[in-house]
Amino acid sequence: MQVPAYYADTYEEQARTQVAAIGERDGVPWVAVGHCLFHPQGGGQPADRGWVDGHEIAPVRDHDSGLVVAMAVGEDALPVFSVGQPVEVRVDLPLRTAHAALHTAGHLIEAAGRAQGWVLAANSHFPGQARIEFTAPQPDARLDTPQGREEATEALRTAIDRAIAEDLPVTWENDDEGRRVVHLTGLHSAPCGGTHVRSLGDLADVALPTLKVKKGRIRVSYSATHRERS
Numbered sequence: 001m002q003v004p005a006y007y008a009d010t011y012e013e014q015a016r017t018q019v020a021a022i023g024e025r026d027g028v029p030w031v032a033v034g035h036c037l038f039h040p041q042g043g044g045q046p047a048d049r050g051w052v053d054g055h056e057i058a059p060v061r062d063h064d065s066g067l068v069v070a071m072a073v074g075e076d077a078l079p080v081f082s083v084g085q086p087v088e089v090r091v092d093l094p095l096r097t098a099h100a101a102l103h104t105a106g107h108l109i110e111a112a113g114r115a116q117g118w119v120l121a122a123n124s125h126f127p128g129q130a131r132i133e134f135t136a137p138q139p140d141a142r143l144d145t146p147q148g149r150e151e152a153t154e155a156l157r158t159a160i161d162r163a164i165a166e167d168l169p170v171t172w173e174n175d176d177e178g179r180r181v182v183h184l185t186g187l188h189s190a191p192c193g194g195t196h197v198r199s200l201g202d203l204a205d206v207a208l209p210t211l212k213v214k215k216g217r218i219r220v221s222y223s224a225t226h227r228e229r230s
């Protein structure tokens with residue numbers, strides 16, 4: 001009934017599809033489309049922005065139906081749609097690729113942190129506040145001094161720069177339980193419903209300020225962009 005098209009192709013910008021369902025949330029109408037280009041907020045990643053027949057929408061996961069539903073943004077109310085009606089859908093591709101780059105860089109930092117012996121504790125891939133948090137099951141003396149924290153951060157930067165230089169492919173598959181598992185080839189695998197770049201060479205401007213340790217958490221803040229696309 002609804003296909004999450006953003007799983008298969010991060011870079012698909014527009015499509016012709018049909019209305020799969022209509023409904024209301026808190027009295028506000030929504031429309032769900034069959035070929036869904038729109039990633040809702042989830043897994044630490046912000047929602048896409050898009051358009052249905054030219055009307056700006058924000059996608060939201062409707063937990064009653066399980067569908068990704070599109071809701072009007074701002075003053076522009078959605079028209080009355082009917083199930084089966086053909087519609088044009090479009091996603092804000094620059095925003096999409098910016099989110100995909102930040103999110104994929106988060107996976108890469110997670111992989112680099114695990115290689116240091118740390119365990120993932122939390123993540124956020126929101127622009128301007130992206131960070132990965134770890135715990136260290138084994139005491140890590142480097143984390144007790146400013147110089148040691150800078151050395152630990154530099155070890156992360158080195159691993160990240162190498163993976164980007166190797167342009168490792170980012171792939172996915174459904175596992176035996178039907179979960180979507182994302183692979184940074186040869187480096188890292190995780191169940192994930194987010195959007196990703198095609199390969200790590202798509203990442204640019206990955207920057208990690210010196211990590212911080214707060215309340216037993218190793219906090220690695222970061223920024224990243226998508227390389228310019230020709």
Ligand SMILES: [Zn+2]
Nearest residue numbers: 182192194195
């Ligand atoms: Zn992911």
